Amino acid sequence: MTSVSSPEILLKNIAELITMAPENIDNNKPRTGKDMGKLGNITDGAVAIGNGKIICVGSTRDVLGQLDLSANTSVIDCTGKTVLPGFVDPHTHLIFSGSRESELTLKLEGKTYMDILQSGGGILKTVHATRNASLDDLLVEAKKRLDIMLEHGTTTLEAKSGYGLSEDSELRSLQAIKDLGNIHVMDIVPTFLGAHARPPELPDDPDRYIDLIISDMLPNVEQRRLAEFCDVFCEEGVFSVDQSERLLRSAKDHGLKPKLHIDEFVHLGGAKLAATLCATSADHLMMTSDDDLSAMAEAGVIGVLLPGTPFALMEKEYPNAQRMLELGVPIALATDLNPNCMTESMQFIISIACYNMKLLPAQAITAATINAAHAIDRAELVGSLEVGKQADMIILDVPNYQHIPYHFGINHVIKVIKKGKLVVDKYKIRSSNI
Numbered sequence: 006m007t008s009v010s011s012p013e014i015l016l017k018n019i020a021e022l023i024t025m026a027p028e029n030i031d032n033n034k035p036r037t038g039k040d041m042g043k044l045g046n047i048t049d050g051a052v053a054i055g056n057g058k059i060i061c062v063g064s065t066r067d068v069l070g071q072l073d074l075s076a077n078t079s080v081i082d083c084t085g086k087t088v089l090p091g092f093v094d095p096h097t098h099l100i101f102s103g104s105r106e107s108e109l110t111l112k113l114e115g116k117t118y119m120d121i122l123q124s125g126g127g128i129l130k131t132v133h134a135t136r137n138a139s140l141d142d143l144l145v146e147a148k149k150r151l152d153i154m155l156e157h158g159t160t161t162l163e164a165k166s167g168y169g170l171s172e173d174s175e176l177r178s179l180q181a182i183k184d185l186g187n188i189h190v191m192d193i194v195p196t197f198l199g200a201h202a203r204p205p206e207l208p209d210d211p212d213r214y215i216d217l218i219i220s221d222m223l224p225n226v227e228q229r230r231l232a233e234f235c236d237v238f239c240e241e242g243v244f245s246v247d248q249s250e251r252l253l254r255s256a257k258d259h260g261l262k263p264k265l266h267i268d269e270f271v272h273l274g275g276a277k278l279a280a281t282l283c284a285t286s287a288d289h290l291m292m293t294s295d296d297d298l299s300a301m302a303e304a305g306v307i308g309v310l311l312p313g314t315p316f317a318l319m320e321k322e323y324p325n326a327q328r329m330l331e332l333g334v335p336i337a338l339a340t341d342l343n344p345n346c347m348t349e350s351m352q353f354i355i356s357i358a359c360y361n362m363k364l365l366p367a368q369a370i371t372a373a374t375i376n377a378a379h380a381i382d383r384a385e386l387v388g389s390l391e392v393g394k395q396a397d398m399i400i401l402d403v404p405n406y407q408h409i410p411y412h413f414g415i416n417h418v419i420k421v422i423k424k425g426k427l428v429v430d431k432y433k434i435r436s437s438n439i
């Protein structure tokens with residue numbers, strides 16, 4: 006056995022180590038079907054970390070046999086604990102101002118989405134608040150959410166603009182994402198979602214708004230390197246399949262990779278467009294047909310499922326996740342954090358993915374780690390615990406991963422290691438690291 010240099014951190018005696026790197030599985034592509042259930046579990050495991058990366062992973066006995074421990078190694082005993090790769094949240098609307106807590110009462114009193122919108126609530130309330138927020142205001146509000154995410158075990162996320170719906174406000178939202186990436190330990194993948202909704206100035210002219218995005222916003226986004234992906238809300242009454250295609254083809258010319266919100270309320274055909282454009286992911290998929298899912302499977306488009314959204318809308322129907330896996334669609338899970346689905350916790354999403362969407366616990370863990378990393382093109386860096394990958398991992402106070410969905414509504418994450426540094430300890434962020 007070759008000896009590896011002295012690690013900075015060693016996790017040992019881990020009751021259950023979930024590597025997400027089982028034998029005979031190629032982590033270079035997202036998983037579907039039966040492979041979703043293979044976690045690469047190791048009993049009494051250990052992980053050694055140096056220079057921000059994983060340098061050794063295996064059973065405690067094997068890892069200790071390969072290491073030269075020095076006095077500088079910080080050893081963390083993980084007896085009775087579970088260790089996982091940090092969660093990856095591949096769909097969040099991180100940047101918005103204000104909140105809409107009073108709408109829960111209205112929804113429970115039977116008011117519809119349109120009633121709420123017409124009384125000055127809904128998305129337009131958030132658009133108004135976000136337009137009026139300064140860059141500093143946006144940073145303060147979003148940083149608080151990032152801290153909560155980190156304390157709940159998310160170590161990488163995607164963040165969208167989309168509550169500005171004007172050039173000035175959309176660019177400010179993207180600038181906030183960029184600034185947060187520089188000041189916060191979290192890895193943030195930026196997505197331009199100027200086409201999140203029709204702006205209040207152009208409620209009946211979506212073509213004109215798409216023209217504006219193409220002529221005025223996309224060149225700026227590219228020039229200032231503000232986004233990696235471009236997303237669109239392709240839905241009846243918002244943007245059509247043709248309008249979405251026009252936008253995403255132009256975005257591709259500006260170097261942005263496509264993502265789509267599709268079929269949340271009606272089956273419009275956005276999945277075929279996602280397949281044609283070889284989009285990285287198509288998200289929501291509440292109403293997508295088998296035929297469309299097969300097209301996605303063929304093109305390798307990842308289905309990002311957001312069970313928090315039907316939960317918050319108090320709907321009975323959830324996306325048919327098991328059918329997607331049968332048809333060969335790789336699936337990932339995300340919070341969809343937004344003012345109408347107000348959660349930062351991937352643990353909570355994993356629970357409702359199991360209880361309401363019928364994912365098995367092991368499938369949900371795969372969807373929240375390695376497949377979620379694929380859904381934002383970060384699988385070569387994060388999403389599994391393998392030698393050479395970024396040392397992003399979480400220590401949970403449970404003896405095995407099945408407790409994560411089973412024991413719901415609380416935070417199991419006691420420690421978080423991000424890029425080789427202990428950033429959360431005793432459930433709290435260590436401020437010196439942020």
Ligand SMILES: [Zn+2]
Pocket residue numbers: 096098266341
């Ligand atoms: Zn969304």
